Amino acid sequence: xxxxxxIENLTKIYHLPKKRKVTGLFNFNLEIEEGEIxxxxxxxxxxxxxxxxxxxxxxxxxxGKVEIFxxxxxxxxxxxxxxxxxxxxxxxxxxxxxxxxxxxxxxxxLPKRTKKKRSDELLSRxxxxxxKHLALRNYSKGMLERIGLACALINDPKLLILDEPTTGLDxxxxxxxxxxxxxxxxxxKTILLSSHFLSEVEKICDRIGILDQGNLLAIGxxxxxxxxxxTETFEDLFIKIIKEK
Amino acid sequence: MYKPLIIAKNSFxxxxxxxxxxxxxxxxxxxxxxxxxxxxxxxxxxxxxxxDVGLSTIEFFGTLICIFAAIEAxxxxxxxxxxxxxxxxxxxxxxxxxxxxxxLSLNTLLNFSLMAIFFLVLLLFKxxxxxxxxxxxxxxxFFELLLIxxxxxxxxxxxxxxxxxxxxxxxxxxxxxxxxxxxLLENVKNVYLVSLANFFYRIIPNFENFNIRDKVAVDIFVKxxxxxxxxxxxxxxxxxxxxxxxxxxQKREI
Ligand SMILES: Nc1ncnc2c1ncn2[C@@H]1O[C@H](COP(=O)(O)OP(=O)(O)OP(=O)(O)O)[C@@H](O)[C@H]1O
Ligand SMILES: [Mg+2]
Numbered sequence: 001x002x003x004x005x006x007i008e009n010l011t012k013i014y015h016l017p018k019k020r021k022v023t024g025l026f027n028f029n030l031e032i033e034e035g036e037i038x039x040x041x042x043x044x045x046x047x048x049x050x051x052x053x054x055x056x057x058x059x060x061x062x063x064g065k066v067e068i069f070x071x072x073x074x075x076x077x078x079x080x081x082x083x084x085x086x087x088x089x090x091x092x093x094x095x096x097x098x099x100x101x102x103x104x105x106x107x108x109x110l111p112k113r114t115k116k117k118r119s120d121e122l123l124s125r126x127x128x129x130x131x132k133h134l135a136l137r138n139y140s141k142g143m144l145e146r147i148g149l150a151c152a153l154i155n156d157p158k159l160l161i162l163d164e165p166t167t168g169l170d171x172x173x174x175x176x177x178x179x180x181x182x183x184x185x186x187x188x189k190t191i192l193l194s195s196h197f198l199s200e201v202e203k204i205c206d207r208i209g210i211l212d213q214g215n216l217l218a219i220g221x222x223x224x225x226x227x228x229x230x231t232e233t234f235e236d237l238f239i240k241i242i243k244e245k
Numbered sequence: 246m247y248k249p250l251i252i253a254k255n256s257f258x259x260x261x262x263x264x265x266x267x268x269x270x271x272x273x274x275x276x277x278x279x280x281x282x283x284x285x286x287x288x289x290x291x292x293x294x295x296x297d298v299g300l301s302t303i304e305f306f307g308t309l310i311c312i313f314a315a316i317e318a319x320x321x322x323x324x325x326x327x328x329x330x331x332x333x334x335x336x337x338x339x340x341x342x343x344x345x346x347x348x349l350s351l352n353t354l355l356n357f358s359l360m361a362i363f364f365l366v367l368l369l370f371k372x373x374x375x376x377x378x379x380x381x382x383x384x385x386x387f388f389e390l391l392l393i394x395x396x397x398x399x400x401x402x403x404x405x406x407x408x409x410x411x412x413x414x415x416x417x418x419x420x421x422x423x424x425x426x427x428x429l430l431e432n433v434k435n436v437y438l439v440s441l442a443n444f445f446y447r448i449i450p451n452f453e454n455f456n457i458r459d460k461v462a463v464d465i466f467v468k469x470x471x472x473x474x475x476x477x478x479x480x481x482x483x484x485x486x487x488x489x490x491x492x493x494x495q496k497r498e499i
Contacts, residue, residue: 058333
């Protein structure tokens, strides 16, 4: 198996006014294999978003390094292969869904035909095909989440990074997203996601990592972790790992 | 397509739909249109008044529009985190800043043209000809607006929207008062204060250079040479402002 994401000794310290510091991540090591779905779990403020943003180059490591497909994130070629859905996605409010996809498609330099075809396909896939003329500022939270997923897929990415992809979705949307992710995995995509929904993670992730206060407390297959910690349910496991520390 | 152009196109589209900017434009047109009413202040000089008020309105409202638009274009994008999705795409941060500037310039050109055309039509009605001087004044105002956009954009790359607004307006006013600064300083004894002020005097663009309204309104001749030189002066500052903006934006955590 080759490695999709390699994180070595990553430390991220946020500097606040008055010389106060917050540790987002501390000496973090992680390898995500190509073709797997990896789930990041952890209490609020544990560093999940920090990790994803550092991987993507939106914020910069204090120490350590990140490689995606063997390259640094500054590499434009690598960025072509990535799709990202941020937590609470927010988009250009005056654009409509198709306009947004068109804009992002242009940045990936997609040929006109491909762009149009994919945009139509994705819009119907995330259930927004009927709302072609609605500006994004009139979208509901879940609709934004949906258009966000479509945007993340416009370049048919090899690596998909999702920060709480189903938080705002209704049960049907949640199920559809899960099915979609599994289908993408079948196509050989790598997926890294963060989530608070244990049942969802349980259903689709090959491996999970549990974070707290910027540290990786546990990593592995859910079944093996359950055995290792002698717990019955995922919930018990999660709570035990967080409390044990 | 060249990446900055894609950004420019999108940015321009967004700006076109901003209600606040449209309101500013409408208000400026009303002011230009009512400039005749001000002539009661200076009876017999109606024409001079129309020219002066018209050009001043274009300059001032153009400035407001540019600053609002620039802040909308960068600060607000950072604040609202729309950049999270954009900057992970194959787009260099440098190209983002350049693209935004191009989008802003387009927006400036549009707003400026609408105001200028309205003003020129008004003048034509009154005078039946328009002097070359008016065009010279308009050209300089346009380049001043480009410079203001570039400065507001640069400032936006490292501060919050509110601070960008205050700081850009501050630079605008200081840049206009800079000539008075020199006279004021003649009475200051403190060496440090003087050298500090001199430092600012050297780096802050002198916006008064772009102001030939008073001359043009009373038909004093301004050389094309001066217009060209001042335009060049403005463009150099634009380039510097953009470089500063790119530098800070590359370091900015989103
Ligand atoms: N821009 C920032 N400046 C300062 N501190 C920050 C910043 N962003 C995050 N932090 C801090 O870093 C820590 C990790 O935050 P992060 O957003 O990564 O958590 P999270 O695991 O994504 O939480 P949640 O489940 O609530 O989304 C928190 O203590 C947070 O306060
Ligand atoms: Mg988070």
